[in-house]
Amino acid sequence: MRQVKIYKSFERFWHWMQAVLIGFLILTGFEIHGSYEFLGFRNAVHYHNAASYAFIGLIVFAIFWHFATGEWKQYIPTFSNLKAQMFYYLSGIFHHAEHPHRKTELSKLNPIQRLVYLGLKLLVIPVMVTTGLLAMFYRYPHAGEVNALPIGGLTMILVIHTLGAFSLVAFLIVHLYLITTGTTVASNLKAMITGYEDLEEEDEEVEELLQPLAARTRETRRGEVPSKVAAVLSQELTAQQEG
Amino acid sequence: MMNPIKVLFFILATIAVLILVEFPYDRDSGEDLEAMQQQYGQEHIPSVDHQKLAALKGPFTYPQEVTRQCISCHTERHIEVMQSSHWNWEEEAYIPGRGITYAGKKNLLNNFCIGIGGSETSCTKCHAGYGWTDAGFDFTEEENVDCLVCHDQSGQYVKDSGAAGYPAGDVDLALAARSVGIPTKSNCGSCHFYSGGGNNVKHGDLEEALLTSDRTVDVHMGYDGVNMDCIACHQTERHQMKGQLYAVSSMNENRATCTECHSNAPHRDNILNEHTIKVACQTCHIPEYAKVNATKMSWDWSKAGRLENGEPYHEEDEDGNHTYLSIKGEFVWEKNVKPEYIWFNGTADHYFLGDKVDPAEVVQMNTLNGEYNDPNSQIIPVKIHRARQIYDCELEQIIQPKLFAEKKGEGGYWKDFDWDIAAKLGMEHVNQDYSGNYCFINTEMTWPVNHMVAPAEEALSCTECHSRENSRLAGISDFYMPGRDSYASVEAIGKLLLLASLLGVLLHLTIRSISWMKERRNE
Numbered sequence: 001m002r003q004v005k006i007y008k009s010f011e012r013f014w015h016w017m018q019a020v021l022i023g024f025l026i027l028t029g030f031e032i033h034g035s036y037e038f039l040g041f042r043n044a045v046h047y048h049n050a051a052s053y054a055f056i057g058l059i060v061f062a063i064f065w066h067f068a069t070g071e072w073k074q075y076i077p078t079f080s081n082l083k084a085q086m087f088y089y090l091s092g093i094f095h096h097a098e099h100p101h102r103k104t105e106l107s108k109l110n111p112i113q114r115l116v117y118l119g120l121k122l123l124v125i126p127v128m129v130t131t132g133l134l135a136m137f138y139r140y141p142h143a144g145e146v147n148a149l150p151i152g153g154l155t156m157i158l159v160i161h162t163l164g165a166f167s168l169v170a171f172l173i174v175h176l177y178l179i180t181t182g183t184t185v186a187s188n189l190k191a192m193i194t195g196y197e198d199l200e201e202e203d204e205e206v207e208e209l210l211q212p213l214a215a216r217t218r219e220t221r222r223g224e225v226p227s228k229v230a231a232v233l234s235q236e237l238t239a240q241q242e243g
Numbered sequence: 244m245m246n247p248i249k250v251l252f253f254i255l256a257t258i259a260v261l262i263l264v265e266f267p268y269d270r271d272s273g274e275d276l277e278a279m280q281q282q283y284g285q286e287h288i289p290s291v292d293h294q295k296l297a298a299l300k301g302p303f304t305y306p307q308e309v310t311r312q313c314i315s316c317h318t319e320r321h322i323e324v325m326q327s328s329h330w331n332w333e334e335e336a337y338i339p340g341r342g343i344t345y346a347g348k349k350n351l352l353n354n355f356c357i358g359i360g361g362s363e364t365s366c367t368k369c370h371a372g373y374g375w376t377d378a379g380f381d382f383t384e385e386e387n388v389d390c391l392v393c394h395d396q397s398g399q400y401v402k403d404s405g406a407a408g409y410p411a412g413d414v415d416l417a418l419a420a421r422s423v424g425i426p427t428k429s430n431c432g433s434c435h436f437y438s439g440g441g442n443n444v445k446h447g448d449l450e451e452a453l454l455t456s457d458r459t460v461d462v463h464m465g466y467d468g469v470n471m472d473c474i475a476c477h478q479t480e481r482h483q484m485k486g487q488l489y490a491v492s493s494m495n496e497n498r499a500t501c502t503e504c505h506s507n508a509p510h511r512d513n514i515l516n517e518h519t520i521k522v523a524c525q526t527c528h529i530p531e532y533a534k535v536n537a538t539k540m541s542w543d544w545s546k547a548g549r550l551e552n553g554e555p556y557h558e559e560d561e562d563g564n565h566t567y568l569s570i571k572g573e574f575v576w577e578k579n580v581k582p583e584y585i586w587f588n589g590t591a592d593h594y595f596l597g598d599k600v601d602p603a604e605v606v607q608m609n610t611l612n613g614e615y616n617d618p619n620s621q622i623i624p625v626k627i628h629r630a631r632q633i634y635d636c637e638l639e640q641i642i643q644p645k646l647f648a649e650k651k652g653e654g655g656y657w658k659d660f661d662w663d664i665a666a667k668l669g670m671e672h673v674n675q676d677y678s679g680n681y682c683f684i685n686t687e688m689t690w691p692v693n694h695m696v697a698p699a700e701e702a703l704s705c706t707e708c709h710s711r712e713n714s715r716l717a718g719i720s721d722f723y724m725p726g727r728d729s730y731a732s733v734e735a736i737g738k739l740l741l742l743a744s745l746l747g748v749l750l751h752l753t754i755r756s757i758s759w760m761k762e763r764r765n766e
Contacts, residue, residue, distance in 0.1 A: 013253060020254060034711045034726040041705040041726060045514060054257055089751075094758040139517040146507055146520040152616065155723040159733055166737030170744040177748040 006105050007195045011071070014062050015192060021055045022168060029165050052132055059125070073234055074109050075118045080238070082111040093181060103199055106237050120171065124164055131161040279504055283469045287425055294421050301417025306373055306410055307386040309420045314385060321388045323482035328491075329371040329393075331382060332359075336493040338592055347491045350673070351593050352641055354608050354630035354686040355439040355542060356571075360673040361645030362655070364407045369434040376407045378672070390423070393430050397422035401433070405647065428454055428464065431473040439539065441565070445490075447538035447580060447626045448529070448694040460534050462698045476503075489611055489691055495589025495619065499693075501525070523621040525693055526584060527703040532626065532695045537564050537576035542630040545683035547572035548660045555660075570646075570657040572631075582624030582692050584716055586613030596675055599639050600684060606634075606641065608688040615722040622719060626690040633662060635670075637678035641686070645669040 007015070028048035031038050039047065066072040084100035089112070092100070101110035109117065134157050139148045151157075182188035183198070191197035293299055298312045314321050328334050333347030348366075352358040359366040367375040373387045374380065381387070389408060391400050400419040403411040410416070436442055436451045443450035458465030463476070476499045477486045486499030501524040502509075508516040518527075532538070547570060550556070555569030564576040592610045600606045613620035633642045644665035648655025656665035662681055670677035708716045709726030716727065 017253065017257065020257070032709075032725050034709070034729060037706075041709050045705070046512075049514075094754055096762070139520050146517055148520055148618075153722055158723055158725060159730060162729075162733055163737065166740050170740045173741065173744040173748055177752065 002199060003196050004105055004199045005195050006103070006108055006191055006197045006199070008069075009195065010061075010065055012192060012195055014058065014065065017058050018055075018062075021051050021058065022172070024051045025055065026165060026169055026172075033162060033165075049136055052129075052136070056129060059129070074107070075114055075121065076234070077114050077118055078111050078238065080111070082115070085111050089181075099183075103197070104237070105199075106234075116171070124167060124171075127160060128164045128168070131157045131164070135161065280469050283471050283475055289424060293423050296421070299417065299420040301420065303416035303420065306389065306391065306416060309416050310386050310388050310390055312420065313390045313423075320482065321385045321390075324371065324388050324390075325382065325385065327371075327482050327484070328487075329482075329484075330388065332370065334492065338493050338590075341592070341595070344493065344595075346493065346593060346595070350596065351491055352596065352608060352643060353490060354628060354632055354688045355445055355539070356646065357544075357632060358643045358673075360643040361669045362647035364649075365405045365647035367408045368402050368404060368406065369438070370408045373408045391416075391419050392433065393426045394423040395419040395430065396424045396427070398429070405649070425472075426474055427472050431477075435473075440571075443533060443536045443538045445539070445628070446690060446692075446694075448532040448692045450533075450536050450538075452535035453694070456535055458698055459701070461695050463696060464694075489587075489591040490609055490688065491593070493591050493593065498589060501528075519621075521615070521621055523587075523623040525624050525691075525696070526622050528696050528699075529582065529624050529692055529694075530697055530701060530703055530707075531579045531581050532624075532692050533578050533580050534695055535578075537562060537578040538580065538626065539574050540577045540580070540626075540628065541575040542571070542628070542632075543573040544630065544632045545572065547656075548662070550660065569660070580626065581715065583627050584622050584719055585611060585625055585689065586615065586617070586620040586719065586721075587611045587623045587625075587691070588613040588617050588619040588621075594641060594686075596643060596673055597640060600634060600641060602636065602639065602682075602684060605629075606684055606686040608686050611689050611691070615719075622716065624692045626692055628688045628690060630686050630688070631683045632686055633666060633681050634684045635666070635676075635678050635680065636682035637680040638676055640675065641684070642666045642677065642681060643669040643673045643675070645672060 025048060028039065028044040028051065030036065031041065031044040032048060038044070081100055088097060088100050092098075099110075101107075103110075134149070134151070135154055137149070138151065138154055138157075139146055179188045180186075182191075187197060298315065299309075303309050310321070324330050328347055331347065332349040333345050336344050336346060338344050348359060350358075350360075356362075356366070363378075363380070364376045371389045371392060373389055389402075391410070392402060397415070397418045400414050400416075401411050403409055432449070432451060432454060435446070435449050436453070437444070439445035443452075453461055453464050456465060458468035462468055463471045474484070477484045478499070479485070483497075485497055487497055502519075505524070507519050510516050546567070549567075549569055551569075556567075557565050557569070558567040560566050560576060562576075562578075565571075565574060566576070567573050590612045592612070594600075594606060594608045611623075611625070633644055634640060635642050644656055644662065645654055645668040646656045646665065648658045651658045653659075654661070654664045654668040656662065659665070663679070666681050667677050667679075703715070706726070708714050709724065711727060711729070714724075714727045716724065
C-alpha cells in the first residue's frame with residue numbers, strides 16, 4: 001500500500017462547499033415547495049437565492065479548475081469496465097471480491113461514477129441552474145418598474161426544477177451510502193477529508209510508467225502540451241488497467 | 244493535508260457572505276414616506292374667507308338660492324360639476340361586445356336596493372343636486388347643483404330621506420354657505436359611507452368609523468397617522484375626481500392608484516417588488532375589511548314581505564345590525580372579513596337591463612375582467628356581495644321593481660308589499676317588458692376593496708398565500724404558485740424516486756451486513 005494524495009485541496013474545498021450548498025438548497029428549496037415549514041417561507045426564499053449565487057460562483061471556479069488542471073478528463077465516460085462495476089455492486093461486494101476498478105490518481109472514478117457525475121455536471125446541475133435563474137429573474141425590477149420575460153409563466157420551469165431537486169436528493173441518498181463501499185467503510189470519506197488514500201501497490205512496470213507520466217502531468221499544468229499529453233496518459237492508463 | 248480550521252473558516256466565510264447579502268431585505272428606507280407625511284401634514288390655508296362675504300349672509304329658504312350665490316362668483320364651476328358622474332350618474336364607456344355605453348347609477352342594477360328606477364325620490368338623496376324625482380329631471384338646470392353637500396364645513400348640512408336630494412328642514416343654509424371649504428372625509432362620507440341604506444352596507448371598507456379611528460384601521464386616514472382626506476388620493480381637477488368604482492364603471496382609466504405615491508417598487512426587498520407585476524398592493528396590505536363595523540355580505544330579497552299584525556317589522560343582531568326587514572328581506576352581516584381575490588385588468592362589464600340570465604347560474608351584476616395571462620391583470624382583494632333578487636322567470640331578465648313610494652296604494656313595494664305590482668310599475672318605468680311571472684335568482688356583485696389599508700407590519704405574510712393549506716389564493720388556479728401548488732404526478736415521481744433509492748440502499752446494506760456476519764462466523 002502507498003499513501004497517495006488523491007484529492008487536491010481545491011477539489012476537497014469544492015466538494016464540501018458543494019455538499020453544504022446543495023444540502024442547504026435542498027433544505028430551503030423543499031420549504032419553498034411547501035413540503036414543510038422550517039426557516040419560514042420568506043427566509044427560505046432569500047436564503048435559497050443567496051445560496052444559489054454562492055453555488056453558481058463555486059461552479060465557475062470549479063469549471064476553471066477542471067479545465068486548468070485537465071481533471072475534466074476524469075469524467076470521460078468509459079464503457080469497458082461498466083458491466084464489471086455493476087456486477088461488483090450487485091454481487092461481488094457481498095463476498096469481498098476485488099474492486100474491478102483500480103483507483104489511481106489519474107483515474108479516480110470508476111465507470112459508474114464517471115457516468116453519474118458527468119450526468120450531474122452536464123444535465124442535472126445545468127438544468128437546475130437554468131430553471132432556477134429563470135424563476136429568479138423571470139420578473140425583475142427595472143427603472144422603478146417591474147418587467148417580466150415573455151415566457152408565459154413558470155409552471156413547466158418549476159416542475160422541472162422540482163423533479164431535478166428530487167433526483168438530487170435521490171443521488172445524495174445513494175452517494176452517501178456508496179461512500180462506505182471503499183476499501184474500508186471509512187476510506188473514501190477519509191480521502192475526501194484529508195486528501196490522502198492508501199492505494200494498492202502498483203505493479204512495478206506500472207509504477208515505472210506512472211513516474212514519468214506524473215511528471216508530465218505536472219508539465220501540462222504549465223499549459224505546454226495539455227490535451228495531447230492528457231490523451232496519451234489516459235490511453236496508456238486504460239491500457240494498463242485493462243491489461 | 245487541509246487544516247480542519249481552514250475548512251471551518253471557508254464554511255463560516257461562505258455563511259457570512261450569504262447573511263451579508265441577504266440581511267438587509269427586511270429593512271425599510273422610510274425616506275419617501277417621511278416626505279409624503281410632511282406634504283400631507285400641511286394644513287390648507289384658504290385664500291377666501293367665506294364668513295366675510297355679504298352675499299352669504301342669508302337667510303336662504305331654498306338651497307338653490309345658495310347655489311346661485313356660489314355661481315355668482317365661481318361662474319364656471321357648476322359646469323364642471325354638471326360634467327361629472329356625481330351629477331350625471333352615468334358615464335360614457337366602451338365595453339367589448341356592447342360598444343359605446345352610457346351607464347351608471349342612473350340605469351345599472353345592483354344586488355342591494357337593486358336600482359333607482361321608480362324610486363328616484365329616495366335614491367337621489369345622494370345625488371349632488373336637488374329635485375331628481377323621476378325620469379324627467381332636467382340635467383341642465385344649473386341652480387339644482389348641490390354645492391353644499393361636498394363643501395359644507397358647518398357639519399349640520401344633511402340631505403333629507405326621501406326628499407330627492409333636498410336638505411332636511413332644520414338645516415341652516417346660511418351657516419352652511421358661510422362655512423364652505425375643501426371637502427373633507429365627512430363630506431364624501433355623508434354619501435359614500437351610507438350607500439345601500441346604512442353605514443358600511445355596501446363597501447365594507449368605507450364607513451363612518453374612518454372619521455374617528457386610528458391608523459390600525461386605516462393607515463392613511465387614521466387620526467394618529469397622516470389623517471389624509473379622501474381627495475388626497477382621489478385628486479380632483481375641475482371637479483373630476485380621480486378614481487372610480489367598478490360597481491358602475493367599466494374602463495381602465497382615471498384610476499386612483501397606490502403607486503402614484505408609493506411607486507411600483509416601494510419595498511427594499513426586490514422579491515416583494517416583483518410581486519407587484521401580478522399582485523395589487525391592496526392584496527397584501529388589506530388583510531381584512533369591515534374592521535370596526537360589520538358590512539352586509541348577503542341579502543335575500545325573497546324573504547321580504549313578512550308582516551306582523553299587518554305591519555312591517557325588523558330584527559337585529561347584538562350589534563344593532565338589521566338581520567331582517569319586512570321591506571328588504573334577510574341579511575347576513577360580517578365583521579373583520581377576509582377579502583376574496585380575483586384577477587382584474589381594470590375593465591368591467593355589467594348586467595344591463597334587458598340582458599338575459601341563465602336560471603341555472605349565479606347572475607353576475609358586474610363582471611371584473613382579468614386572468615393570469617393578461618399582462619394588465621393583477622390579483623386584487625374584493626368583497627363579493629351575494630343576493631337573491633327578483634327576476635322575470637318567463638322573460639329571464641332581472642326585474643327593476645318600484646320600491647319607494649310616498650304613500651300606500653302607489654305600488655311601491657316598501658309600502659304595499661306586492662312584488663307583482665312593484666315589478667310591473669318598475670319595469671314600465673325603465674321601459675322593459677314584464678311577463679307577470681316573477682321568481683328569485685341568486686346574484687353576485689363584486690366590490691374591489693381599496694381602503695382600510697393596514698400599517699405595513701400587519702401586511703400579509705408569505706404563507707397566507709404560499710401554503711398548501713388555507714391559501715388565500717386557493718380560488719385563483721390559473722397559474723402555478725410555489726408553496727401552494729404541486730402536481731400529484733410530480734410528487735409521486737419524486738417520492739417514488741426517493742423511496743426506491745432509500746429501499747435500494749437499505750436492501751444493499753442488509754445483504755452486505757448479512758454476508759459480513761457470515762464471513763466473520765466462518766472465520
